[in-house]
Structure formats: structure tokens, C-alpha cells
Amino acid sequence: MKSLLGSNLRYDLKASLVVFLVALPLCLGIAIASGAPPMSGLIAGIVGGVIVGAFSKSHVSVSGPAAGLTVIVLDSISSLGTFELFLGALVAAGLIQLILGFAKAGVLGYYFPHSVIKGMLTAIGLILILKQIPHALGYDKDFIGDFAFQQMDKHNSFTEIYYAFQYYSPGAIPIVLIALAILIFFERPQVKNHKLLGAIPGALWAVLSGILLNSLYAKVQPDWLLKDEHLVSIPSLTSLSQLPSLLTFPDFGLIADSAFWIVAVTLAVIGSIETLLSIEAGDKMDPYKRITPSSKELVAQGIGNTISGLIGGLPVTAVIVRTSANIASGARTKLSAIFHGILLMVLVLSIPGFLNQIPLSCLAAVLFMVGYKLAKPSIFIHEFEKGWNQFLPFFFTVIAILLTDLLVGIGIGMVVGLFFVMKTNFQRSVTVTELNGNYLVKLQKDVSFLNKAPLMKELTQIPEGSYVILNASKAVFIDHDIQEVLNDFIASAHSKNITITIEGYTYHLREVQ
Incomplete structure (x- = not known):
């Protein structure tokens, strides 16, 4: 443990701070879009970081509330009637995930093709860039974690950019440009590896620059001052005695109702799919190429969702945006995910007033960088x-x-x-090649009924008087329909004066004889 902390701690601490800055607006925005209390998103972020992080076997994945579940959560709260009843269903969903994990259902995650996972990562990168353009321009009508093409205000990803250019806030533009310049500067290898400059991530300097510049507007250019919807908005406590009021507890009053279990199963299945996708993607981005045991990850998510539901949080999944930010920031172990959850808990409770001064435009710059790393033209x-x-x-x-x-x-x-x-x-299952009037019909591995039509076409085109070698020695499985086609060809060969040599196909040879 001492070696682990000594070699990796500084990298994980830096990464956790960047992930915290990314997670903060996402947790709040997803909660608002889901029709849930804003604090429920922060609770889910804390649980995803600390609880899931502790139980997860992933080294780089970060869990929290997922933008992909917002519509499901919104509909579920509406169908069940109250947020408390929804929390009861979420507890049940967590228990279902535990069962799925113990039943080794996580193995399904290994069946997602590499090209699809790579496409998912690239698409999320492009979405991050497109979705942050309005926030960069100070047009903050939608929450910062809205990743769906069709938005709740009836706009879409492209029309939102159009309106942003029409109704931009002048003060946001210098903030995002300065933040981007700082982030690009800190990405330079000589800066990133510098003992002093590299100690604190550029994202923190970018955020501090946004706060300072916006404060300067108040004195020298009041018309440019960003406030209200243009800033992070965290519920504030005046004393620790108010802490229990931020928690909401589940209601199991509809546990005998089918609607309750429909919501629970939906949350468990969709949340598990999103987790498996994110885990697979995270492992592919991990520079050390470590593999996460997917079924154990479902157990960790099940524990997280059970606890999140018990104290008033949103559903938790492994989430690719925070995972990408974590990896890109140099995280080496799961301590970074745990630390980001601790930062959410401590800073949200201790300095909400300071955090509420952060302009969304400078956070957009941080997400721009995450998006670009996921969707570089070279990919x-x-x-x-x-x-x-x-x-x-x-x-x-x-x-x-x-x-x-x-x-x-x-x-x-x-x-x-x-x-x-x-x-x-x-294409590889059946090949027919010709050389000087001699034909080789070769069957490879598994030959299914899908090969029937092209095989029939190839065999009927073999001219009379030809010499044919039918080789099936490497065929592991031959569908019955294919057997019928080959059997008919062998049986009719003598009528066309076709000579056949059969290799590895003794069943059909005996049938002809």
C-alpha cells in the first residue's frame, strides 16, 4: 500500500480534481433534467465515487448519475407518482444488479465489437464539443450534461448552436478563450511534467481564471457579468444541522404493484448495459491495458444503486465522460474516483458559495478538451x-x-x-476458385444456411467436363441446407461428366455410393 500511495497518489489526486470539476455541473444538470431534487444528483456523484469506487475492480472507471437515464428517470417518477416511490424502485434495481453480478451476467459486456465501442467514444467526444458550444457562448438554456440530440426545449444539438450565436452573452467568450488557452498551455509535455507547474492541473487554473475574470466584470464591465443560470448552482446549507434535510428516503408503498417492478427492472437492465459499455470503453483507453471483471463491476454498481436509493440519490452507472476525463488527466488507480467523490462531498458542503461562482463557460472549456481527446481527426x-x-x-x-x-x-x-x-x-466460409478448368470448392469452419444461395450459384456455373475438389476438412459445422446442396451436386455430377474428389466429406460420399 505504501508503494501504491507513493508512486500513484499525486497522479490520482490531480486527476480527481479534474473529474470533480467535470462531475459537479453534470450531477446538478442531470438531476434537474430528471425532474429530481438537485441534491439527488450530487448524492449519486458522491456514492458513485466513494461507494462504487471502493467496491469496483476497475482502475480508471468513474461512476455517477448518467445522462442516458434522464428520460427514464423522468418518466419513472411521473409513472410512480413521487420521487420517494422512485427511490424505492431504485433500491430494488440495485438488488437486481447484485443478482445479475453474482449470476456472472457481466460476461455480456465482452460481446460489444471494438469498432462500436470506438464509435461510441468518438461520438461522445463530438457530442461534448457540440453541446458545450452554447455554454461557451453563454447561452445556458439547457443543463450542461444534456447529451441527447433532441432536447427538452424542442431544439436539437445543431439548432441550439444557432440560437447560441443569436443570443450569446459577451462576458462568456473571454472566459472560455482564456480557459482554453490555459488548458492548452498545461497540456504541453514540458509543463505537464514540470515539478511545480505540473503539480496542479490546468483545469483548476482555468476555473479560477473564470471566477476572477467574472468578478472583474462586476467592477469594470457590469453588462458582461455572468450570474444566475450562467453559473454553477449548488443548494447551500447555513448549518450542519440542516444536512438531514438534503436527504430523501425511499417509499416502498407500491412494492406489490407491477409498475414498481417494471421501473426497477428497467433501471437495472439499462443501467447495467450503460455500465458494461463504459467499462469496456474505459479499459480500451487505459494506458496500462488492465481488464475490469465485468460481473464484479455489476456487483459494485448494485451496491451503489441500493445505497443511492436509500439516501435520496439518482441511479448510478459507470459514465464515460468522467472516465475519459479521469484517464486523460493521468489517473493510475481507482483512488482518483474515490477522491473525486470525497471532494464532491466535502467541498459541496463546505464552500458552496465559492463553487456557485464558477461560470459554466469555463467548465465548457474543460469539457471541450475532454471531447477533443476522444474525437481527434486522427481517430x-x-x-x-x-x-x-x-x-x-x-x-x-x-x-x-x-x-x-x-x-x-x-x-x-x-x-x-x-x-x-x-x-x-x-465470405470466408465458402470459397470457389478455378485454375485451368479445375475447381476447388473449400468449406471453412462454420457454414450456415446464409451461404446456401451463393454456393448454389457457384456450383451451377461449373461447366461440364470439369474436375472438382470438394474440401471440407476444416469445416467444424455444416448446416443441413448446405449438406443438401452439396449432396445434390455430388449426385448429379456424373450426368455433367464432372469428376469429383471429396476430402473430409465422407458422409456425402457414402450417401452417393
Whole structure:
């Protein structure tokens, strides 16, 4: 432990501070968009960091309230009637996740194609950039964690940018530009690795610059002053005796109602899928290429959701934006996720007034940098160089997520990816080659009924008097329909004066004889 703390602590502390700055507005915004108390988002962030972080076996993943669940949470609160009843369903969802984890259901996470996961990461990067443009311009009509294409105000990701340019706040622009300049400066290797300059992350300096510049506006340019919706907004306590008032406790009054269990199962399943996607993506970004045991992660998430529901928090999942920020900031162990949860708890309770001075425009700069690292132009080039079978599932996943939301986009990407997997296997399963009137019909590994039509076409085109080698020695599985096609070809070969040599296909040879 001493070695672990000594070698990694400074990296994890720096990363946790960046993740805290990213998580703070997201936790608040997701809660508001979900129709829940703002404090419920912060509670979920704290539970996701401290509780899930402690139980998780992931080294780099960060958990908290997920933007992808906002519509589900909003609808669930409405259908059940109260937030307290929703919390009861969330406790049940956490217990269901525990069961899924112990049943080893996390293995399903290993079946997401690489191209789809890469497309998801790139799409989220592009969404972060698109969604932060309005906040960078001081047009803060939507919460900072709104990642869906269609927004609740009936705008979409692109029309929101149009309105932002029409109704921008002048004071936000210098703040975001200065913050971006600071972040870019601190990304330089000689600065990042400097003993003094590299000790504190650039994100903190960027946020402090935003607070100072906005304070300066109050004295020299009052018309540019950012306030109200343009700033972080955390519920404040006047004394610690008010702390229990921030907690909400679950109501299990509808536990015998089917609607209660529909919500619980929905939260458990969708939350588990989002977690498995994020865990898989996080492992791919981890510079040390460590693998997270996915079923144990579901157990950790189940514990987190049970506790979050018991004290008034939103559903918790592993979330890719905070995970990306964590990895990009140099996190080495799960201590960074735990520290970010502790920072949320301590700073939100101790200095809410100071945190409420942070302009959303300087936080947008931090998210711009996270988005760019996920969606660099070089990523598109790299995926394109892998060939169409990899690039098209990647590309369609990116477009689908951009124009819908995370889960729908992943579903579309999976369908496209599955098509190309089938197409590749389809092409490799049966090959017919010709050389000087001699034909080789070769069956590889698994040959399904999908190969029936092209196989029939190839066999009917073999001319009379040909010599054919039918090789099935490497075929592990041959579908019955394929057997029928081959059987018919063998049986009719003598009528076309076709000579056949059969290798590894003795069943059909005996049938012909």
C-alpha cells in the first residue's frame, strides 16, 4: 500500500480534481433534467465515487448519475407518482444488479465489437464539443450534461448552436478563450511534467481564471457579468444541522404493484448495459491495458444503486465522460474516483458559495478538451485504414449516437457491426476458385444456411467436363441446407461428366455410393 500511495497518489489526486470539476455541473444538470431534487444528483456523484469506487475492480472507471437515464428517470417518477416511490424502485434495481453480478451476467459486456465501442467514444467526444458550444457562448438554456440530440426545449444539438450565436452573452467568450488557452498551455509535455507547474492541473487554473475574470466584470464591465443560470448552482446549507434535510428516503408503498417492478427492472437492465459499455470503453483507453471483471463491476454498481436509493440519490452507472476525463488527466488507480467523490462531498458542503461562482463557460472549456481527446481527426483516419468492415460500423455508430442518444445509437451500431461480422464470416466460409478448368470448392469452419444461395450459384456455373475438389476438412459445422446442396451436386455430377474428389466429406460420399 505504501508503494501504491507513493508512486500513484499525486497522479490520482490531480486527476480527481479534474473529474470533480467535470462531475459537479453534470450531477446538478442531470438531476434537474430528471425532474429530481438537485441534491439527488450530487448524492449519486458522491456514492458513485466513494461507494462504487471502493467496491469496483476497475482502475480508471468513474461512476455517477448518467445522462442516458434522464428520460427514464423522468418518466419513472411521473409513472410512480413521487420521487420517494422512485427511490424505492431504485433500491430494488440495485438488488437486481447484485443478482445479475453474482449470476456472472457481466460476461455480456465482452460481446460489444471494438469498432462500436470506438464509435461510441468518438461520438461522445463530438457530442461534448457540440453541446458545450452554447455554454461557451453563454447561452445556458439547457443543463450542461444534456447529451441527447433532441432536447427538452424542442431544439436539437445543431439548432441550439444557432440560437447560441443569436443570443450569446459577451462576458462568456473571454472566459472560455482564456480557459482554453490555459488548458492548452498545461497540456504541453514540458509543463505537464514540470515539478511545480505540473503539480496542479490546468483545469483548476482555468476555473479560477473564470471566477476572477467574472468578478472583474462586476467592477469594470457590469453588462458582461455572468450570474444566475450562467453559473454553477449548488443548494447551500447555513448549518450542519440542516444536512438531514438534503436527504430523501425511499417509499416502498407500491412494492406489490407491477409498475414498481417494471421501473426497477428497467433501471437495472439499462443501467447495467450503460455500465458494461463504459467499462469496456474505459479499459480500451487505459494506458496500462488492465481488464475490469465485468460481473464484479455489476456487483459494485448494485451496491451503489441500493445505497443511492436509500439516501435520496439518482441511479448510478459507470459514465464515460468522467472516465475519459479521469484517464486523460493521468489517473493510475481507482483512488482518483474515490477522491473525486470525497471532494464532491466535502467541498459541496463546505464552500458552496465559492463553487456557485464558477461560470459554466469555463467548465465548457474543460469539457471541450475532454471531447477533443476522444474525437481527434486522427481517430477517423486510423479507423479508416483498418478497412471498410471496421470503418463503417464505427462511422454508423458515431452518426447514430449523434442523431439519437447513446443507447439507441449503440443499438444501431451493433446491428451494423453484426452485419459486417456476418458478411466477413459469410465470405470466408465458402470459397470457389478455378485454375485451368479445375475447381476447388473449400468449406471453412462454420457454414450456415446464409451461404446456401451463393454456393448454389457457384456450383451451377461449373461447366461440364470439369474436375472438382470438394474440401471440407476444416469445416467444424455444416448446416443441413448446405449438406443438401452439396449432396445434390455430388449426385448429379456424373450426368455433367464432372469428376469429383471429396476430402473430409465422407458422409456425402457414402450417401452417393
